Amino acid sequence: MQPLDITEVARRSGVPASTLRFYEEKGLIASIGRRGLRRLFDARVVDRLALLALGRASGFSLDEMSRLFAGNGRSRIDRRVLAAKADELDGTIKELTAMRDGLRHAVGCRAPSHLECPTFQRLLKAAAAGKLGARRKKAL
Amino acid sequence: MQPLDITEVARRSGVPASTLRFYEEKGLIASIGRRGLRRLFDARVVDRLALLALGRASGFSLDEMSRLFAGNGRSRIDRRVLAAKADELDGTIKELTAMRDGLRHAVGCRAPSHLECPTFQRLLKAAAAGKLGARRKKAL
């Protein structure tokens, strides 16, 4: 468990050094010392970063996460919060599935214009109703 | 097909007037005239807004959409683009499904810490590998 310098952490985790500094400032990770100016991290920070990546991918914000597993590395994450996130994801998945099916239908649909296709119109209605209003960022 | 004033469009579509002005500025919708200062819209703008909502929910950016169905209201949307988006959604859905299953597992898992559970660790690894790195915004 020898300390890793920030560049090494960046290399191992794929997280840019600027982001590591940012995360430290936010209290999401902690350095264990310095060599000169240079931050040193415990090797376990790599797991921690993986956990953060997981959280981000699940839709947690950085603020949520700093509240959720504050301080202790061996975070005991509240199972209810996890379950709630899983449910939220479930909803999102349903929406996106509807979207995807609708889009695929539109691809093959022979109506003169998408706007005249009943299936597409159902999609539109759903979208307009805000049911499908999940604003997503692009995947990596 | 009598013109609707901006407030009426906002009421019918659920889209705030400020957003309608913003969309017009971006060329995503067009007003057909004014009554005094007040914009007037063709009633079909409501369908257009539904289409825009659909696009947003599918992951199109506003810029993409203004390029995609520029000008013509009766937009003939390129089927290849639609298919590509559907595929993209498919990928996202797979990722989120993996996330959800992992989270659910973590909820019930009896390992002393999530970090010691093999299933959770697989998730972490996947997340760290960036496979699950889809950055999403919260649903409405």
Place this chain on the structure above:
DNA sequence: CTGCCACTTGAAGTCGACTTGAGGTCAAGA
């Protein structure tokens, strides 16, 4: 001992999609 240069800091900039605010205008009701 000297330079190099990757690291340091704090502040500012970026991106997308809007929202908010200040100050102005005009159709309609009293």
Place this chain on the structure above:
DNA sequence: TCTTGACCTCAAGTCGACTTCAAGTGGCAG
């Protein structure tokens, strides 16, 4: 005619998660 108040314009602000920049520092090779 006057007032009201919702709309108008244009500029600036917001939010989250970072990235970039300018200026400074210090470990280490030569």
